[in-house]
Amino acid sequence: MSAISIKNVSKRYSNGVLAADGVSLEIASGEIFGLLGPNGAGKTTLLKLLTTLIFPTSGEIEVGGFKRPRYDHKIREIIGYVPQDISSDAALTGYENILISAKLHGIYGSKAVEVAENILKRIDLWEARNRIVRTYSGGMIRKLEIGQAMVHSPKILFLDEPTVGLDPSARKQVWAHIQKLHEEGITILMTTHYMEEADALCGRIAMMANGRIAVVDSPANLKKSVGQGCIVFKTAGKIPENIGVEDARVNGDSVTVYCCSPSEELPRYLRILENAGCSVSSVEIKETTLDDAFMKYVGRRMVEMEQWSATRRIRRVARRLE
Amino acid sequence: MMLNEIKNVVTILELEARRLRHDYSDIIIRSVQPILWLVVFGSVFTNYRVIPTGEYSYLEFVAPGILGQSVLFVSIFFGLMLVWDRESGNLSKLLVSPTSRYTIVLGKSLSAGIRSIAQGAVVILLILLIGIRFRTSPLLVFLVFPAIVLIAAVSAGISIFFTSLLKTRERVMGIGQVLTMPLFFTSNALYPISMMPSWLQWIAHANPITYGIDILRSFMLTGDLSGIPLDLAVLGGYLLVLTLVNGKLLQRIME
Numbered sequence: 001m002s003a004i005s006i007k008n009v010s011k012r013y014s015n016g017v018l019a020a021d022g023v024s025l026e027i028a029s030g031e032i033f034g035l036l037g038p039n040g041a042g043k044t045t046l047l048k049l050l051t052t053l054i055f056p057t058s059g060e061i062e063v064g065g066f067k068r069p070r071y072d073h074k075i076r077e078i079i080g081y082v083p084q085d086i087s088s089d090a091a092l093t094g095y096e097n098i099l100i101s102a103k104l105h106g107i108y109g110s111k112a113v114e115v116a117e118n119i120l121k122r123i124d125l126w127e128a129r130n131r132i133v134r135t136y137s138g139g140m141i142r143k144l145e146i147g148q149a150m151v152h153s154p155k156i157l158f159l160d161e162p163t164v165g166l167d168p169s170a171r172k173q174v175w176a177h178i179q180k181l182h183e184e185g186i187t188i189l190m191t192t193h194y195m196e197e198a199d200a201l202c203g204r205i206a207m208m209a210n211g212r213i214a215v216v217d218s219p220a221n222l223k224k225s226v227g228q229g230c231i232v233f234k235t236a237g238k239i240p241e242n243i244g245v246e247d248a249r250v251n252g253d254s255v256t257v258y259c260c261s262p263s264e265e266l267p268r269y270l271r272i273l274e275n276a277g278c279s280v281s282s283v284e285i286k287e288t289t290l291d292d293a294f295m296k297y298v299g300r301r302m303v304e305m306e307q308w309s310a311t312r313r314i315r316r317v318a319r320r321l322e
Numbered sequence: 323m324m325l326n327e328i329k330n331v332v333t334i335l336e337l338e339a340r341r342l343r344h345d346y347s348d349i350i351i352r353s354v355q356p357i358l359w360l361v362v363f364g365s366v367f368t369n370y371r372v373i374p375t376g377e378y379s380y381l382e383f384v385a386p387g388i389l390g391q392s393v394l395f396v397s398i399f400f401g402l403m404l405v406w407d408r409e410s411g412n413l414s415k416l417l418v419s420p421t422s423r424y425t426i427v428l429g430k431s432l433s434a435g436i437r438s439i440a441q442g443a444v445v446i447l448l449i450l451l452i453g454i455r456f457r458t459s460p461l462l463v464f465l466v467f468p469a470i471v472l473i474a475a476v477s478a479g480i481s482i483f484f485t486s487l488l489k490t491r492e493r494v495m496g497i498g499q500v501l502t503m504p505l506f507f508t509s510n511a512l513y514p515i516s517m518m519p520s521w522l523q524w525i526a527h528a529n530p531i532t533y534g535i536d537i538l539r540s541f542m543l544t545g546d547l548s549g550i551p552l553d554l555a556v557l558g559g560y561l562l563v564l565t566l567v568n569g570k571l572l573q574r575i576m577e
């Protein structure tokens with residue numbers, strides 16, 4: 001059964017921005033699905049549409065088998081949501097935050113205390129439970145927020161940029177936690193503009209730009225569809241005319257070989273080159289990345305679009321200050 | 323269903339109580355203003371008998387007004403903070419929980435009451451310190467606190483209403499002043515309604531703060547309870563309408 005079903009959904013905000021433009025998507029139960037795209041792609045908008053925060057301008061949305069907007073109240077009972085911006089109450093302790101979340105989901109009394117304690121242990125915040133959240137690190141806050149979203153054991157969890165702004169080790173911890181929830185069978189829909197994150201966590205991803213979904217597939221398939229990675233051999237001395245590799249490109253003192261899985265095929269090519277009389281001084285491997293796939297399906301690199309939207313944001317602020 | 327929503331209101335109140343327990347510096351800072359009003363403004367007007375307040379001294383007359391003012395200021399600011407950042411994760415999370423929109427706004431409005439009770443207790447203490455004595459019974463003085471909750475909830479409701487209509491943060495910044503001053507000065511906080519020109523009397527009669535301060539004045543000063551049913555009806559009516567309207571607005575605010 002589909003956990004999430006979106007049919008031809010558009011969202012135009014009151015200021016005229018078309019943030020979702022005919023989006024269709026089916027996500028199966030138990031999937032860990034990623035929306036990958038640069039800032040402003042419309043990822044948050046799609047999550048707000050699915051979590052009943054805003055209404056679509058057109059199109060049909062079903063979450064956990066419940067149609068919007070008729071069954072919004074039912075949807076709210078089976079979903080957990082961690083917004084992009086900090087949603088824990090900075091003035092309360094971690095324990096109090098989870099306790100209040102539990103009560104808002106109809107869990108009271110000793111049951112609420114029990115749920116809060118269990119969750120604090122699961123998210124490794126037991127030691128810090130009585131500290132005010134304002135003193136938490138970014139990674140701790142994210143884990144707490146995920147914990148708060150889990151109080152009522154939701155079927156579907158929505159995570160909006162779960163690791164944005166975290167340092168690498170905190171990011172790894174949050175990843176491990178998301179992975180654990182996935183293994184417990186929870187359907188997870190997350191957004192990210194980090195390609196490594198989508199690659200590492202998601203079973204399938206949708207590449208988004210300008211309110212549209214360009215392609216949906218597994219990270220592996222997407223990379224495969226772009227074709228090959230390459231190996232760049234730097235050589236010392238002369239490169240012979242015929243090196244015995246068909247697809248090789250010679251450029252100055254370097255030889256570039258295109259192939260599907262560069263790290264596995266490296267030894268073979270190295271042997272061929274040495275046999276041909278090349279003395280290889282260094283090797284560089286370029287695996288295909290999701291950014292290459294993004295380039296193929298969206299027509300621009302994500303990094304480029306990020307810079308552009310950052311510039312646009314700065315411009316907008318500057319205009320306001322004038 | 324109904325019971326669940328009541329429980330949710332209580333949870334939202336608990337949230338505010340816990341917040342207040344961790345950090346009450348706000349309450350202390352906000353005590354400066356009523357001190358100034360009472361000590362400076364009140365004493366000057368008392369000495370010169372500028373405003374006729376019958377058998378009571380002006381300080382006695384104005385004390386419930388200043389209490390009402392503190393409650394008004396706390397609550398207007400509270401409502402403003404609640405919705406001023408519509409993207410705030412805090413609000414989104416509340417809206418995604420299975421709690422009705424109406425429950426959320428009612429809970430948040432009454433939360434302003436929690437904060438105002440703490441503020442009110444401090445102001446009442448100050449009033450006593452300054453040497454003003456309540457002429458009514460201790461029971462009536464105690465009833466001041468539920469009255470404060472009602473005044474606070476209506477004020478926060480008004481603030482939530484105007485804040486949700488405004489689109490940008492910049493505009494929201496100024497709204498606090500724009501709301502509190504007229505509500506305060508067109509009420510009976512500083513002078514009896516009978517002293518006002520008739521156009522102002524009309525406004526004063528429409529101003530919910532007038533009814534709130536009337537309750538405070540009855541409980542703290544006159545002990546005359548004949549106006550209380552009307553006061554309660556008007557404030558209750560305002561709270562009901564504001565809760566219904568704000569519940570609708572809260573959905574639109576995210577769009």
Ligand SMILES: Nc1ncnc2c1ncn2[C@@H]1O[C@H](COP(=O)(O)OP(=O)(O)O)[C@@H](O)[C@H]1O
Pocket residue numbers: 013014015017018019037038039040041042043044045046576577
């Ligand atoms: N509440 C809103 N009102 C008007 N425009 C909005 C609103 N929220 C987002 N947008 C615009 O919609 C587009 C998509 O935004 P968003 O969904 O936040 O993208 P992402 O999460 O991928 O960064 C952007 O151009 C953004 O400026």
Ligand SMILES: [Mg+2]
Pocket residue numbers: 040043044045084160161
């Ligand atoms: Mg976003």
